[in-house]
Amino acid sequence: xxxxxxxxxxxxxxxxxxxxxxxxxxxxxxxxxxxxxxxxxxxxxxxxxxxxxxxxxxxxxxxxxxxxxxxxxxxxxxxxxxxxxxxxxxxxxxxxxxxxxxxxxxxxxxxxxxxxxxxxxxxxxxxxxxxxxxxxxxxxxxxxxxxxxxxxxxxxxxxxxxxxxxxxxxxxxxxxxxxxxxxxxxxxxxxxxxxxxxxxxxxxxxxxxxxxxxxxxxxxxxxxxxxxxxxxxxxxxxxxxxxxxxxxxxxxxxxxxxxxxxxxxxxxxxxxxxxxxxxxxxxxxxxxxxxxxxxxxxxxxxxxxxxxxxxxxxxxxxxxxxxxxxxxxxxxxxxxxxxxxxxxxxxxxxxxxxxxxxxxxxxxxxxxxxxxxxxxxxxxxxxxxxxxxxxxxxxxxxxxxxxxxxxxxxx
Amino acid sequence: xxxxxxxxxxxxxxxxxxxxxxxxxxxxxxxxxxxxxxxxxxxxxxxxxxxxxxxxxxxxxxxxxxxxxxxxxxxxxxxxxxxxxxxxxxxxxxxxxxxxxxxxxxxxxxxxxxxxxxxxxxxxxxxxxxxxxxxxxxxxxxxxxxxxxxxxxxxxxxxxxxxxxxxxxxxxxxxxxxxxxxxxxxxxxxxxxxxxxxxxxxxxxxxxxxxxxxxxxxxxxxxxxxxxxxxxxxxxxxxxxxxxxxxxxxxxxxxxxxxxxxxxxxxxxxxxxxxxxxxxxxxxxxxxxxxxxxxxxxxxxxxxxxxxxxxxxxxxxxxxxxxxxxxxxxxxxxxxxxxxxxxxxxxxxxxxxxxxxxxxxxxxxxxxxxxxxxxxxxxxxxxxxxxxxx
Numbered sequence: 001x002x003x004x005x006x007x008x009x010x011x012x013x014x015x016x017x018x019x020x021x022x023x024x025x026x027x028x029x030x031x032x033x034x035x036x037x038x039x040x041x042x043x044x045x046x047x048x049x050x051x052x053x054x055x056x057x058x059x060x061x062x063x064x065x066x067x068x069x070x071x072x073x074x075x076x077x078x079x080x081x082x083x084x085x086x087x088x089x090x091x092x093x094x095x096x097x098x099x100x101x102x103x104x105x106x107x108x109x110x111x112x113x114x115x116x117x118x119x120x121x122x123x124x125x126x127x128x129x130x131x132x133x134x135x136x137x138x139x140x141x142x143x144x145x146x147x148x149x150x151x152x153x154x155x156x157x158x159x160x161x162x163x164x165x166x167x168x169x170x171x172x173x174x175x176x177x178x179x180x181x182x183x184x185x186x187x188x189x190x191x192x193x194x195x196x197x198x199x200x201x202x203x204x205x206x207x208x209x210x211x212x213x214x215x216x217x218x219x220x221x222x223x224x225x226x227x228x229x230x231x232x233x234x235x236x237x238x239x240x241x242x243x244x245x246x247x248x249x250x251x252x253x254x255x256x257x258x259x260x261x262x263x264x265x266x267x268x269x270x271x272x273x274x275x276x277x278x279x280x281x282x283x284x285x286x287x288x289x290x291x292x293x294x295x296x297x298x299x300x301x302x303x304x305x306x307x308x309x310x311x312x313x314x315x316x317x318x319x320x321x322x323x324x325x326x327x328x329x330x331x332x333x334x335x336x337x338x339x340x341x342x343x344x345x346x347x348x349x350x351x352x353x354x355x356x357x358x359x360x361x362x363x364x365x366x367x368x369x370x371x372x373x374x375x376x377x378x379x380x381x382x383x384x385x386x387x388x389x390x391x392x393x394x395x396x397x398x399x400x401x402x403x404x405x406x407x408x409x410x411x
Numbered sequence: 412x413x414x415x416x417x418x419x420x421x422x423x424x425x426x427x428x429x430x431x432x433x434x435x436x437x438x439x440x441x442x443x444x445x446x447x448x449x450x451x452x453x454x455x456x457x458x459x460x461x462x463x464x465x466x467x468x469x470x471x472x473x474x475x476x477x478x479x480x481x482x483x484x485x486x487x488x489x490x491x492x493x494x495x496x497x498x499x500x501x502x503x504x505x506x507x508x509x510x511x512x513x514x515x516x517x518x519x520x521x522x523x524x525x526x527x528x529x530x531x532x533x534x535x536x537x538x539x540x541x542x543x544x545x546x547x548x549x550x551x552x553x554x555x556x557x558x559x560x561x562x563x564x565x566x567x568x569x570x571x572x573x574x575x576x577x578x579x580x581x582x583x584x585x586x587x588x589x590x591x592x593x594x595x596x597x598x599x600x601x602x603x604x605x606x607x608x609x610x611x612x613x614x615x616x617x618x619x620x621x622x623x624x625x626x627x628x629x630x631x632x633x634x635x636x637x638x639x640x641x642x643x644x645x646x647x648x649x650x651x652x653x654x655x656x657x658x659x660x661x662x663x664x665x666x667x668x669x670x671x672x673x674x675x676x677x678x679x680x681x682x683x684x685x686x687x688x689x690x691x692x693x694x695x696x697x698x699x700x701x702x703x704x705x706x707x708x709x710x711x712x713x714x715x716x717x718x719x720x721x722x723x724x725x726x727x728x729x730x731x732x733x734x735x736x737x738x739x740x741x742x743x744x745x746x747x748x749x750x751x752x753x754x755x756x757x758x759x760x761x762x763x764x765x766x767x768x769x770x771x772x773x774x775x776x777x778x779x780x781x782x783x784x785x786x787x788x789x790x791x792x793x794x795x796x797x798x799x800x801x
Contacts, residue, residue: 059547061724063554180609182623192771220771228730229721232434233765233773240427242634253555253722260560260720264646266568284485285557285722403609 049092050085050349052077052339053117053141055108055132056332057124060100061223061253064279065124065328069146070095072324072332073121075314080340086349091340098128106131113139119343119354121335124328125251126150126196133159142355144335147298147328149275150199154378160358162334162371164382164407166196169274169296170203170249172384172405176294177245178211180403181270187217187243189234189258191250194223200249200274217241221258223250229257235265245270252277256285263289270294279326280398282389293389298327299368300385300401311367323396327368334366381407423767429573429643431766432759437649439758440656441719444711445735446742446750447663448512448704454680454745455700457528461535462515463708464732465542466508470709471716471723473507474500475556483559492562497717500562501655504713505706512705516698546725555724558717565647573641580636584629591625598622648718659710660751663703667747676700680745730774734761737781743794752792756780 054073057066073093081090094115096108105128109120113135120136120143123129129148136143137158145153145161149169153159177183188205191197205215219234235258238246246262246269248255255277262269271293278297282290301312301323311333315324324330341364342357343349361373371380383406387399445467452460477500482489519538523530547553560566598618602608605615667673678686679696687693715721715731738757742749757777764776784792 059553061555063552219765222771222774228734229727230438230719232438232719233431233762234770236427236430236434236762237424237765237768237770240424242637244630256557257720257722260557264566264568264648264720266644281555285555287557287560289560402607 049090050343051092051094051115051117052336052343053094053096053109053112053115053120053122054336055096055098055105055112055120055122055128057100057128058095058097060098062100062125062251064252064281065147065326066098066100068324068326068329069122069124069332071319072315072329072334073336075318076333076336076340079314079337086343091343093336096122098123098132100125100128102127102131105129106135108132109135113141117141118349118351119144119339119358121332121339122146123148124331125194126153126199127194129153129159130195139351140355141351142339142358144339144358146331146335147275148196150196151203152199157378158355160338160361160373160378162331162338162366162368162380163275163298164384165379166200166203166274168407168410169384170200170205171207171410172386173247173272173274173294173296174204174207174211174213175405175410176296176386176403177247177270177272178208178213181245181272181294183213183243183245183270185214185216185241185243186245186247187219187238187241187269188215189238189246189248189250190218190220191223191254192220194250194276196274196276197249197251200276201247204247204249216243221250221254223254229254231258231261232265235262235267238262239265239267243269245272248273248277250276252279252282253285256282256287256290259286259289259293275327277389278328278399280392280396283392283398286389290389291391294386294402295389297385297387297399298382299330300387300399301397302401303385305367305369307365307367325396330367334368334371338364338366338371383407426574426639426641427766429641431762433643433645435759435762436755437645437653437758438719438761439738439755440653441711441715441754442731442735442738442757443751443754444656444659444707444714445731446739446754447660447747448708449736449739450742450744450747450750451676451700451704453739454747455676455697456520456524456531458520458531459535459736459744460515460520460701460704461532461732461736462519462538462542463704463735464728465539465546465725466511466515466705466728467708467712467732468542468546468723468725468728469511470504470508470705470712471558471721471727472550473709474504474713474716475558475723476507477503478558478562481562483562490561491564493564496562497651500558500717501710501713505709508709508712509702509706512701512708513698516701521694521697543725543729550725553725555722557720557722560720563648563717565651568644568646569650571643571645573643574639576640576642577636577638580632584632584636587625587629587632591622591629594618594622594625646718652714652718655710655714659707663707663747666703672696672699734777737777741781741784741791743791746791746793746795749791749793756792 056070057063058070077091077093085091094112094117096112098105098108105123109132120132120141122132124147126148129145133143143159145159147163148161149163149166151165151167177186186208188201190201217238219237221231221234248258248271255273259271273295275297277295311330338361342354342361346353346357359373364371369382373380383404385404386402388402390398390400392398448463452458481496519534520531601615601618605611611619667676675691675696678691679693716723734757738753739750742753760776760780761773764773
């Protein structure tokens with residue numbers, strides 16, 4: 001058996017490099033025990049690689065996140081394969097581009113599902129992940145979401161995530177706004193085009209009210225090219241309501257211009273938001289107006305967890321010494337590493353075995369924190385970090401740690 | 412989903428109405444500039460140039476690259492722009508848009524000018540998609556860009572008080588300032604020895620609470636003083652934008668009504684064949700019309716991305732393009748004053764919808780207005796209601 005495995009390894013190396021992108025429909029349901037022999041007897045490459053899918057926004061508005069997610073995932077797969085893969089079998093990552101749009105995410109998911117992937121990593125956005133999950137669920141393929149925080153995402157099963165939920169993130173920002181920034185009158189600006197933004201605004205509003213704060217104005221807009229990026233009408237209404245702070249639950253793509261236009265409209269308030277702010281593009285579109293804003297994030301480069309240091313070392317080595325520009329690099333890495341870790345533990349190398357192994361994850365040491373999925377209904381218990389937006393320093397860091405909350409301290 | 416964010420009953424605040432009308436006028440002026448391009452091309456060629464939004468988009472890139480060339484780029488070191496910077500950006504945007512307009516007309520529309528009109532329409536849509544998605548590949552990897560704030564030296568606001576705030580309360584609020592400054596300074600001093608702003612020692616908290624208390628007192632006075640007051644605030648930049656727009660529109664009117672070329676354009680729009688029999692060079696007139704419309708779109712693009720801080724990517728022409736098209740149809744397509752009127756109506760309507768608390772329906776309203784106007788006046792507000800003979 002040992003020599004068989006070595007042959008399989010050698011074949012795997014050859015074929016996986018030659019046949020990348022070949023659309024052969026591998027019979028991924030083959031039980032693990034037989035693959036070693038079948039590979040050496042059979043010259044087709046089907047049994048030599050394990051196909052894992054990834055859906056990422058490598059084009060469109062969320063490109064900064066999608067690129068980081070993809071590269072983080074690549075890093076995890078490379079590490080896994082360099083360490084010998086799964087009993088000599090390499091993992092091949094098959095990319096589907098969601099184009100930052102839910103409808104395209106669905107097509108991308110169906111395309112990679114038809115190629116026979118046994119698990120899917122993705123996406124950073126909730127709207128896209130919902131579509132991927134719906135397609136994958138019908139085939140029983142597990143999805144590990146990267147940055148999709150919408151709370152009800154995991155309700156129907158088949159989806160696990162490596163990030164916290166909006167049901168946690170919203171209250172975290174509400175508590176921070178009330179206790180630490182001591183704001184009492186807050187306006188809320190929601191992107192009605194994003195399920196994420198709507199859910200986050202709701203959870204923020206209900207916690208902030210519960211704490212005794214007042215929501216003086218709620219306004220909304222729509223992203224995704226449907227509406228011209230012109231917010232003076234909404235901002236005039238916010239300004240008239242005279243708030244101390246404004247919670248913008250949308251993505252960096254719109255929050256930057258909103259901040260800039262708010263400043264121009266003479267609205268001087270503390271700006272706050274969720275993890276949707278996390279891209280240095282925010283500084284490009286928000287200029288000086290966004291500085292001093294606070295948002296909720298998943299991890300911080302300055303964190304002293306050993307995993308963070310290790311991850312950054314690996315990332316810098318493959319990116320010319322630069323740090324990742326968004327958190328999605330670490331989360332993409334975490335989601336992929338978690339899936340591959342489950343693959344090692346899986347009783348059978350098929351969607352069902354993988355799902356069970358993912359569900360059994362207990363205390364996985366991820367970059368963004370320890371992740372336990374066992375009995376958590378897909379939602380790990382993680383801490384949230386609140387960071388302040390600052391000017392970029394020499395190493396490219398623009399987030400200053402302000403405070404952190406765990407699920408226990410938020411109750 | 413029962414949401415707190417979609418309450419059906421909205422509150423209306425009449426003190427912000429004047430401000431919203433002004434916002435609407437300023438936005439409408441930009442729509443009008445773009446709408447002029449649609450309307451002129453339609454007037455002359457009976458073609459709806461769907462690629463006009465993309466000409467607008469390329470114009471904003473023209474402005475962006477001019478700004479970068481002047482040292483306002485990511486690695487640039489220019490400190491503060493002047494009026495000259497803005498004029499150069501405007502010319503850059505107009506040049507890019509204008510030449511794109513000419514290229515599009517020459518290579519996409521002219522070869523099929525004598526084919527059935529549907530061919531041109533399909534070409535226009537195809538061209539629009541080509542520029543949007545092709546641009547994603549060729550222009551800065553399709554990343555969203557913004558024109559840096561510092562290109563414009565006009566950053567302050569002009570306040571017009573329609574109903575003045577309570578001066579006495581404002582004075583009282585101002586009188587608190589020295590006390591507040593002292594408290595803030597004391598807290599800042601203490602903060603240096605603290606672990607973090609959000610993890611204070613009891614002493615630090617005391618100082619912080621003092622700052623809080625004074626801030627609140629001052630805020631309350633300021634808020635009270637504003638009760639019932641009506642303020643219209645206009646950013647200087649936007650005022651310049653409006654001035655630019657008016658100058659361009661006046662220039663256009665002069666050009667169309669008083670010059671030889673303008674007369675030729677009007678002749679061509681009335682009757683294509685008769686005009687050519689009278690010795691008018693049709694190709695030149697059509698090229699010129701495209702150029703003129705595109706130049707206006709370029710100007711609009713520069714002002715939109717600079718003064719309204721709209722981010723730029725290859726899809727950024729779509730939303731304003733559609734609005735302007737609606738504006739052109741609303742005013743009566745082919746009619747120049749109609750385009751301006753339509754643009755301003757659209758801008759104001761959009762802002763009033765947000766004012767009434769339905770900011771989510773901003774865009775729906777554009778089409779509601781369009782449909783209701785067209786039901787009663789199929790030719791648009793100022794358009795001629797001519798029945799085409801078959």
